[in-house]
Amino acid sequence: MITGKTKVVGVIGDPVEHSLSPVMHNAAFEYYGLDYVYVPFHVKKENLKDAIKGSKALNIKGLNVTIPHKRNVIKYLDWIDDAAKLIGAINTIKFEDDGIKGFNTDGKGAVMALKEVTEIKNKKILILGAGGAARAVAFQLALEGAKNICILNRTVEKAEELAKDINKKTGVKTNSGSLELIEKEIKDTDILIDATPVGMYPNVNQEPLVKAEMMHENLIVNDLVYNPIKTTLLKEAEKAGAKTISGVEMLVYQGAEAFKIWTGMEAPIDVMRQSVLKELK
Template sequence: MSKNFLSELTGSFATPALENPTGVMMEAAYRDLGLDWRYINCEIQPNDLANAVLGAKAMNWCGFNCSIPHKVSVISHLDDLGESARIIGAVNTVVNRDGKLIGENTDGRGFVESVKSSLELTKKRVVLFGAGGAARAVAVELALAGVAHITIVNRNQERGEELSKLVADNTSAGAEYHAWTKQYQIPADTDLVINVTSIGLYPNVDAELDIDTDSIKSSMVVADGIFNPPETRLIQTAKTKGCTTVNGLGMLVQQGAIAFEYWTGKTPSIEVMKTALSDALDITDLDSTDLESTEK
């Protein structure tokens, strides 16, 4: 009886890639289901993205994730897009379907899954910082989940206005752009505050959003898409205000689980993925650091 020494390949294309622990949790989930699959974390510069995609296709990778700064630019190198990725205009998961590379987006769905245990999203008001690929995904999926209004706060006016128009034109939620030219004051009627910028991402862990922290109220749920470190300055500040907080680890696990299903057709163990992350990031209890949420 012959043995099969050919592993199925998946991975991630990003820069920087150093701080990304996705491979640890994905390979743990592969092992848990007895799959001979690998997840390779790759540092890919923007000018090398086209060749990287061609290489993955030539090597018959089953798929790969795209992170900063490739979520929008990768689209021109793919064969087609799934429905949510087409609306969002950004891709974080690529699936090899019969030799064709199809772009999907699990960022927003992963975020909604991670936050909805802390907040019933229907008719809520959201302030979202950022207008890049991940922000687009989160905004669209929140709107589809039933939030009433999203305020997009971003330095770049063109991108901010584009995202607010995208939400307003494609969903039933209201949306508007607010310029981020000075310290931002969060409106008192806000239910959910979200950071989907890279401010505070390792290694710049001391970087803080330019917001008036006095405008953060205990009634608000505060979420950060950053997973490394698990507790950004924003999350730390929100905790001191008595807020319910949700960090980027929840989004990471949930979007990873959706990608896992796209690639393998199987459902991974969320608990196995959580445990692998806790070991990789030296966290003794992921639940206490908001993998799902921390209730006030």
């Protein structure tokens, strides 16, 4: 029941109809009996500044920020956390009396998902893609003590730029190149992360960038695509006997971090995960 006391949080993006965050967060609020509601707001680029000002004026407690606003929104905030400074993008806002605060929980979400199955410290990590998700995850992995990060991308310049940035800002050895180098680089890789949209709904039968015969059984394979739950890449990884992590995990853990920022409480991870899985099935 929504009343005058109900606290409002939400997500802003363009488009926003596909977002699973409302389902996930409302399930968490319901589980704890919290008087909160999570709403999607469709905000176009030209209305971003007004949306942030309006949210504060309407006493909205917090927002998730998705494509295309993650970078542009920073100029309307009063403070951003260290991870967001390094990444140059935010995905979570908290409206407080002393200002509007920005956080990036994307990288943290990916790392928490990985930590369920492996340590990050001293590992060699291969990341495919060099967009926003790849950037958030790569910086967080560097902060967590990865030994070596390799970024391969279709547009080599983007991979080079990201690798240089990580090297400079964190000191972690980061190299880059084209997707042709996958077979060479994967041989001694501990963790493979696909941060490209390959295999994402509706292109569920798209050929994956890495086939089973390129993988080894000690590899951990994490696809950041969460729809479908089991992508063509994860199916190949299973064939190779590698450990797999679905993109659902990063989605859930980044959401759990946002939940904690807004409420000060630990999120009910299982409840959030089940609500997402139910929606995807």
